[in-house]
Amino acid sequence: xxxxxxxxxxxxxxxxxxxxxxxxxxxxxxxxxxxxxxxxxxxxxxxxxxxxxxxxxxxxxxxxxxxxxxxxxxxxxxxxxxxxxxxxxxxxxxxxxxxxxxxxxxxxxxxxxxxxxxxxxxxxxxxxxxxxxxxxxxxxxxxxxxxxxxxxxxxxxxxxxxxxxxxxxxxxxxxxxxxxxxxxxxxxxxxxxxxxxxxxxxxxxxxxxxxxxxxxxxxxxxxxxxxxxxxxxxxxxxxxxxxxxxxxxxxxxxxxxxxxxxxxxxxxxxxxxxxxxxxxxxxxxxxxxxxxxxxxxxxxxxxxxxxxxxxxxxxxxx
Amino acid sequence: xxxxxxxxxxxxxxxxxxxxxxxxxxxxxxxxxxxxxxxxxxxxxxxxxxxxxxxxxxxxxxxxxxxxxxxxxxxxxxxxxxxxxxxxxxxxxxxxxxxxxxxxxxxxxxxxxxxxxxxxxxxxxxxxxxxxxxxxxxxxxxxxxxxxxxxxxxxxxxxxxxxxxxxxxxxxxxxxxxxxxxxxxxxxxxxxxxxxxxxxxxxxxxxxxxxxxxxxxxxxxxxxxxxxxxxxxxxxxxxxxxxxxxxxxxxxxxxxxxxxxxxxxxxxxxxxxxxxxxxxxxxxxxxxxxxxxxxxxxxxxxxxxxxxxxxxxxxxxxxxxxxxxxxxxxxxxxxxxxxxxxxxxxxxxxxxxxxxxxxxxxxxxxxxxxxxxxxxxxxxxxxxxxxxxxxxxxxxxxxxxxxxxxxxxxxxxxxxxxxxxxxxxxxxxxxxxxxxxxxxxxxxxxxxxxxxxxxxxxxxxxxx
Amino acid sequence: xxxxxxxxxxxxxxxxxxxxxxxxxxxxxxxxxxxxxxxxxxxxxxxxxxxxxxxxxxxxxxxxxxxxxxxxxxxxxxxxxxxxxxxxxxxxxxxxxxxxxxxxxxx
Numbered sequence: 009x010x011x012x013x014x015x016x017x018x019x020x021x022x023x024x025x026x027x028x029x030x031x032x033x034x035x036x037x038x039x040x041x042x043x044x045x046x047x048x049x050x051x052x053x054x055x056x057x058x059x060x061x062x063x064x065x066x067x068x069x070x071x072x073x074x075x076x077x078x079x080x081x082x083x084x085x086x087x088x089x090x091x092x093x094x095x096x097x098x099x100x101x102x103x104x105x106x107x108x109x110x111x112x113x114x115x116x117x118x119x120x121x122x123x124x125x126x127x128x129x130x131x132x133x134x135x136x137x138x139x140x141x142x143x144x145x146x147x148x149x150x151x152x153x154x155x156x157x158x159x160x161x162x163x164x165x166x167x168x169x170x171x172x173x174x175x176x177x178x179x180x181x182x183x184x185x186x187x188x189x190x191x192x193x194x195x196x197x198x199x200x201x202x203x204x205x206x207x208x209x210x211x212x213x214x215x216x217x218x219x220x221x222x223x224x225x226x227x228x229x230x231x232x233x234x235x236x237x238x239x240x241x242x243x244x245x246x247x248x249x250x251x252x253x254x255x256x257x258x259x260x261x262x263x264x265x266x267x268x269x270x271x272x273x274x275x276x277x278x279x280x281x282x283x284x285x286x287x288x289x290x291x292x293x294x295x296x297x298x299x300x301x302x303x304x305x306x307x308x309x310x311x312x313x314x315x316x317x318x319x320x321x322x323x324x325x326x
Numbered sequence: 327x328x329x330x331x332x333x334x335x336x337x338x339x340x341x342x343x344x345x346x347x348x349x350x351x352x353x354x355x356x357x358x359x360x361x362x363x364x365x366x367x368x369x370x371x372x373x374x375x376x377x378x379x380x381x382x383x384x385x386x387x388x389x390x391x392x393x394x395x396x397x398x399x400x401x402x403x404x405x406x407x408x409x410x411x412x413x414x415x416x417x418x419x420x421x422x423x424x425x426x427x428x429x430x431x432x433x434x435x436x437x438x439x440x441x442x443x444x445x446x447x448x449x450x451x452x453x454x455x456x457x458x459x460x461x462x463x464x465x466x467x468x469x470x471x472x473x474x475x476x477x478x479x480x481x482x483x484x485x486x487x488x489x490x491x492x493x494x495x496x497x498x499x500x501x502x503x504x505x506x507x508x509x510x511x512x513x514x515x516x517x518x519x520x521x522x523x524x525x526x527x528x529x530x531x532x533x534x535x536x537x538x539x540x541x542x543x544x545x546x547x548x549x550x551x552x553x554x555x556x557x558x559x560x561x562x563x564x565x566x567x568x569x570x571x572x573x574x575x576x577x578x579x580x581x582x583x584x585x586x587x588x589x590x591x592x593x594x595x596x597x598x599x600x601x602x603x604x605x606x607x608x609x610x611x612x613x614x615x616x617x618x619x620x621x622x623x624x625x626x627x628x629x630x631x632x633x634x635x636x637x638x639x640x641x642x643x644x645x646x647x648x649x650x651x652x653x654x655x656x657x658x659x660x661x662x663x664x665x666x667x668x669x670x671x672x673x674x675x676x677x678x679x680x681x682x683x684x685x686x687x688x689x690x691x692x693x694x695x696x697x698x699x700x701x702x703x704x705x706x707x708x709x710x711x712x713x714x715x716x717x718x719x720x721x722x723x724x725x726x727x728x729x730x731x732x733x734x735x736x737x738x739x740x741x742x743x744x745x746x747x748x749x750x751x752x753x754x755x756x757x758x759x760x761x762x763x764x765x766x767x768x769x770x771x772x773x774x775x776x777x778x779x780x781x782x783x784x785x786x787x788x789x790x
Numbered sequence: 791x792x793x794x795x796x797x798x799x800x801x802x803x804x805x806x807x808x809x810x811x812x813x814x815x816x817x818x819x820x821x822x823x824x825x826x827x828x829x830x831x832x833x834x835x836x837x838x839x840x841x842x843x844x845x846x847x848x849x850x851x852x853x854x855x856x857x858x859x860x861x862x863x864x865x866x867x868x869x870x871x872x873x874x875x876x877x878x879x880x881x882x883x884x885x886x887x888x889x890x891x892x893x894x895x896x897x
Contacts, residue, residue: 091703126743130630134628158779159781160778182862781838
């Protein structure tokens with residue numbers, strides 16, 4: 009069985025920076041496994057500017073930020089397996105990968121989990137009502153709009169004020185949709201203030217703080233949502249309800265580290281440290297905890313890459 | 327001209343089609359939706375009941391116990407996800423313990439095998455997550471869990487593979503007697519048939535009334551559910567019921583064949599037969615009632631709420647009658663309808679035979695089905711579903727026409743992220759397969775478009 | 791007027807008077823931002839444009855410089871009928887103020 013010095017799982021900002029740092033730290037045989045058909049991860053769909061102010065001291069778009077690392081990677085002989093999904097890792101540092109050509113199991117001296125995060129869907133919110141088409145997470149909508157070139161709706165209500173939701177409020181407006189409201193259950197917006205200003209205020213999109221969606225209505229496609237003010241316990245206040253007619257509900261209600269691979273292998277992640285409970289397995293980026301800006305992901309991933317390099321060069325004792 | 331037309335392709339219609347496809351007959355199934363099992367069959371507790379609950383002597387009692395036995399064999403031969411997990415009915419008081427004794431007695435009369443009452447300690451030993459308040463439980467080892475949707479698809483697919491024709495998106499709008507049987511007026515034209523099976527579920531009274539004087543009225547009762555993530559899937563290993571009351575079998579907690587945990591249902595009158603909404607009160611009731619059985623349930627691990635309508639009527643038993651020669655009602659098939667379906671089908675076929683339908687067994691009846699193995703890249707990361715499985719489904723006897731149809735067949739989009747990652751890829755595959763635009767791809771039924779237009783002035787040029 | 795500085799994630803709360811004098815900023819960039827916001831607000835805009843022959847049907851673009859806020863929708867209209875042909879380089883001029891923000895190889 010072929011053995012890599014390092015297998016990096018995920019080719020987004022965390023995986024790219026980690027692999028480059030591990031190479032700088034002296035590791036030779038490095039493989040990045042990426043499930044999409046290209047490197048860059050979620051940055052590819054984050055076409056807005058606002059990335060890189062800390063790391064590059066200039067304002068870049070997501071694709072530009074990713075592009076800088078992808079070009080650096082090209083100058084190395086770091087291997088990349090695209091369109092390939094890691095379906096299992098083991099505490100013995102075996103990595104089972106399914107790609108277009110089938111399944112293979114690879115051995116590694118170290119592993120970096122850079123699998124990013126996923127969006128919280130409708131389920132955990134327990135919103136009552138029907139289950140029509142037109143309820144979609146902000147990130148999925150972002151992919152449809154920015155990568156595939158399709159609009160998920162014409163009249164949109166955004167639930168939650170996370171950054172992706174705010175960014176999509178502006179993006180959908182620019183592409184001709186009407187964004188009717190952004191509904192946030194907390195008394196304070198979740199996203200960065202710059203996004204509140206540039207994505208909501210610039211386009212006169214009302215932000216309803218301390219409000220929630222109590223019901224989603226519509227048989228085939230969303231027809232309306234019912235919105236209510238909430239009390240200090242985040243419970244809807246009786247009599248405060250009103251309806252907004254819309255065809256789409258965009259969910260921007262939180263991101264969850266995607267660390268099921270480690271979980272399934274019984275590899276503990278504490279949400280803070282790049283070292284996992286299993287020697288030789290490291291984790292960084294949004295798979296460790298959700299970061300508000302990508303520059304911090306890069307810095308953390310570089311530490312993870314360096315740590316993996318040190319671990320392997322010390323013959324497995326970090 | 328068909329020998330038999332079946333109206334409705336839920337579990338009952340599919341089971342009848344499967345049973346009839348054993349014989350040299352021309353059989354058609356007429357379904358108004360764009361997929362099988364879109365009504366009551368899609369949204370229920372997914373339990374094959376043991377059969378201790380129905381009144382002895384009723385159709386429900388007899389067909390449930392027989393159906394349970396048949397289900398076990400069909401699930402094996404037709405590759406339907408299922409698990410022989412057994413069920414516990416919990417008693418929390420001496421009065422409820424007395425009810426258990428009645429259920430045990432009733433079950434034995436109904437012919438349910440291996441029923442017994444377990445004392446408190448034994449119950450808590452095999453199900454440690456249960457409330458310590460439990461005093462005893464009835465144990466029914468023959469209860470099963472199943473994927474009701476796959477079960478229906480497996481029966482319908484096998485029927486189609488054996489020559490039965492399935493007409494999706496075909497609504498029956500009128501029925502006239504004809505010289506040889508019945509003439510069906512549908513949204514897709516006329517269909518003539520010698521005999522007719524009414525398996526229209528929530529709409530069975532409408533269909534009945536097209537043929538015979540009114541005899542029953544469907545009174546849908548809605549049940550709401552929580553479906554929890556796999557992180558909660560191991561919480562219990564058996565179907566956990568509370569003692570039944572007049573309101574029904576009550577709120578259950580059960581593992582699902584996909585490794586999730588299902589919690590529900592309540593029972594509330596429905597505002598309409600299409601009304602499968604959930605309510606804050608209903609979900610709250612289910613959650614709090616379930617905690618009585620399993621106090622540690624973590625509802626923040628919820629991945630989906632849903633509700634379904636029971637096709638109940640004013641009659642307490644199933645309605646299996648022949649109000650006009652060659653027209654058979656299979657109506658009021660509420661719980662334990664999923665369990666009883668294969669036995670209902672056998673009964674219906676024997677009624678047709680008595681009415682003069684000649685049954686000659688096919689020489690080459692295919693009674694085997696195997697789902698496609700994983701191959702190619704992974705499309706759904708949460709459930710590890712591959713492109714090969716999706717493409718195989720698209721070339722199966724009843725191919726999916728929507729994203730949710732793909733989900734029900736292959737599991738893509740069923741997991742934690744609920745399709746956030748794979749839906750765009752599934753949309754692409756469907757658009758490619760049907761040679762249509764992504765904007766034509768449906769989430770589920772007619773009119774449930776996912777995408778409304780292209781970007782770049784798409785909204786302006788689109789027909790608004 | 792009161793506004794929030796959007797130059798960096800520190801998000802200073804700025805007060806700007808009618809003559810463009812700024813208070814509340816932690817750095818000089820905030821002063822420029824605040825004055826501009828009051829006197830002639832500008833935005834860097836990003837969007838996409840059609841592309842053929844690449845792995846996706848859209849290529850991301852941005853305005854190469856901040857454009858006046860009241861010209862945002864006019865700038866968007868410029869992109870409606872453009873179609874790039876892969877390969878596309880990063881930073882390539884598209885139309886008006888728009889440049890591409892990623893390279894896209896030809897298929």
